[in-house]
Amino acid sequence: MDLVKFFKTTAIFIFFGCQMDVTGQVCSGSLGDPVVNVNFGSGSNSAGQLEAATTSYSFTTSPCPNDGSYTVVSSSSGCFGSSWQTVTEDHTPNDVNGYMMLVNASFTPGDFYLDTVENLCANTTYEFAAWVVNVLLPSACNGNGIQPSLIFNIETITGTVLGTYSTGAVSSSTTPVWRQFGLFFTTPLNTNSVVIRLTNTAPGGCGNDLALDDITFRPCGPAITASVITVDQTEVDICNGVVTTVPLMADIGTGYVSPAFQWQVSTDEGLTWADIVGATSMTYQFNKTAPGIYKYRLSAAEGTNVAISSCRVASNIVNITIHDLPEVTAISNSPVCENGFVNLIATGGAKYVWSGPGGFSSAVEAPSFIA
16 A cells, blocks of 8 residues: 555544543454554644645644644644644654644535555455544534544445444543544455545534544454463563573464464564564474563464465564673671671662571661671
């Protein structure tokens, strides 16, 4: 799929808020990495016009667009006599000055987004989802504001509907509430392209003002759970110099007829993942010795689809940390006179255990006792 095209054609909406709510037919198993992930970018100032080939909405530089127009900003407040929500940030986590796309819906109901997603895998289940918010305050329009009502459709190129979901009326609230809507569907055999169609069925007028952010298109499959064999844990700590083999395993739920597997490792906090050559069973033996944080997960897909990253789903992450040995120092105020205080001080560790004459022991960093 042309991601630039996807970005441009979704330029109608924005998402904001401080709370989140998940609604709709989203995946209940394991998800893969996004095939499409549109968050509209970020910047210190308002974004410029986006080319929207599938919409007649017009762009405006005003932070408060009128009916049938949209804008792209990182924050918004005071619109239409403060009858809209005050939005201070977008939905995307950890993107400073992330852009949101704010729209004032047109008077005529109809499609507000239409695009084609290509290079998918046949006979694979996908989740299409997006975050939506009603930006109109409940008190606006004398308490009778029009609520947005959306229909999400996934279709073949020839128009056959593969999946549909109706949001119903997207309710308003006194503070911005982010709601994820979406659906999952299965691509037919010999089909690797689908059409996304989003329709606003509500009429224009006072209200029907909405936003959208973080549009994702991800493979959905059986639930996969990875852990350390026998102890069923996902966090392991090892000291440097200790030769330790950590056996990993995964369980997979039903759904695939002939599943295939691929273990992956990340050394950059999960930002990127690399396939481990030859690690294609449901178990894996970790035997590294260099200090660092290693993240592992098992990806899976139907048969030969496992060779294509856009077809896979992935398990939870197992974290294995190899720690450097601490460089510990221990000092005291010795010598001291009889009945004086002996002060012991240690540095370089996280926890300490002291032992000494007369059965002395302590688990504090700097114990003190009478000589």
